[in-house]
Amino acid sequence: MFWDASVRSVDRRLVYKRCFDVIVGALAVVATTPIVVVLAAISWVTYREWPFFTQRRLGRHGDPFTMVKIRTMPSSANPYALKHDLDASAIPPIMQLLRRLHLDELPQLWLVLRGRMSLVGPRPRMPDEFEPVSSIYDDARTRVPQGCTCLWQIGDHTGGLPSQAPEYDLWYLRHGGIRLDLWILFWTALVMIGLAEPKGLRDVPRPFQSRGWLRCRTEQAGSGDPGTVGSGPVEVVAGPPDPEVGTAPVSGEFGAEPDGLGGLAS
Numbered sequence: 001m002f003w004d005a006s007v008r009s010v011d012r013r014l015v016y017k018r019c020f021d022v023i024v025g026a027l028a029v030v031a032t033t034p035i036v037v038v039l040a041a042i043s044w045v046t047y048r049e050w051p052f053f054t055q056r057r058l059g060r061h062g063d064p065f066t067m068v069k070i071r072t073m074p075s076s077a078n079p080y081a082l083k084h085d086l087d088a089s090a091i092p093p094i095m096q097l098l099r100r101l102h103l104d105e106l107p108q109l110w111l112v113l114r115g116r117m118s119l120v121g122p123r124p125r126m127p128d129e130f131e132p133v134s135s136i137y138d139d140a141r142t143r144v145p146q147g148c149t150c151l152w153q154i155g156d157h158t159g160g161l162p163s164q165a166p167e168y169d170l171w172y173l174r175h176g177g178i179r180l181d182l183w184i185l186f187w188t189a190l191v192m193i194g195l196a197e198p199k200g201l202r203d204v205p206r207p208f209q210s211r212g213w214l215r216c217r218t219e220q221a222g223s224g225d226p227g228t229v230g231s232g233p234v235e236v237v238a239g240p241p242d243p244e245v246g247t248a249p250v251s252g253e254f255g256a257e258p259d260g261l262g263g264l265a266s
Helices: 010-047 093-100 108-114 135-141 167-175 178-192
Strands: 002-007 052-058 064-070 118-120 147-149 214-219 234-236 252-254
Touching: 010 064, 010 093, 010 108, 010 118, 010 178, 064 108, 108 118, 108 147, 118 178, 135 167, 147 178
Parallel strands: 002 234, 118 147
Antiparallel strands: 002 214, 052 064, 234 252
16 A cells, blocks of 8 residues: 655645744743642652753654653653653652643643744654654654644553554644644643543544645555555655645655554545
């Protein structure tokens, strides 16, 4: 099977996304700063050390940057440990609650105003030595700004790493837009305060689905007929740039995608 992908109207649409990030992000920073101050005080009282935790992540185009969170575990813990590898008994209940509700990630809103992150987008992954991924998957997902929240964050497969459930990022790239960003932000807020359950990809309301950040087409190899990406390997073949929207091709190989998530984002 083949998948042709190219970035849509990078300049124009990402400018709109950046304007959205600045306006909504500024309001969010004003609204959450008192909460961050309180959480930082709780962290300092708990651990008696600097309440902000920093970690190297890879942003748009793979550029490294420093991501900030509220410290929810002692500095002696492995900063790149996965959730299931952490010793839960070493994390106080109040800190476990902050992690479960993702309140420790509120300082990332400051990075949105600085232009290092977006409100919504694929989660910035850890460096290669901690989170190796397929080069084509990484190339596709880093063509848009990396986000504070995403479909994976509010999805029902958040037990591991975003790269272990790539269908969430690929679906966002195919159907993303300002409308979908608004819905993801709204549902993230509901999940954080415990008023909503995580959603699967098929639960995303159709009115909020948009044209997508990537143009994606799947074909059955050798037949030329449109198909659906199944459980086998997918070879991504660069398609011609779209002169109307100024697209750029993506090429390489990528692994599996769940059945039923392929198709045409037009």
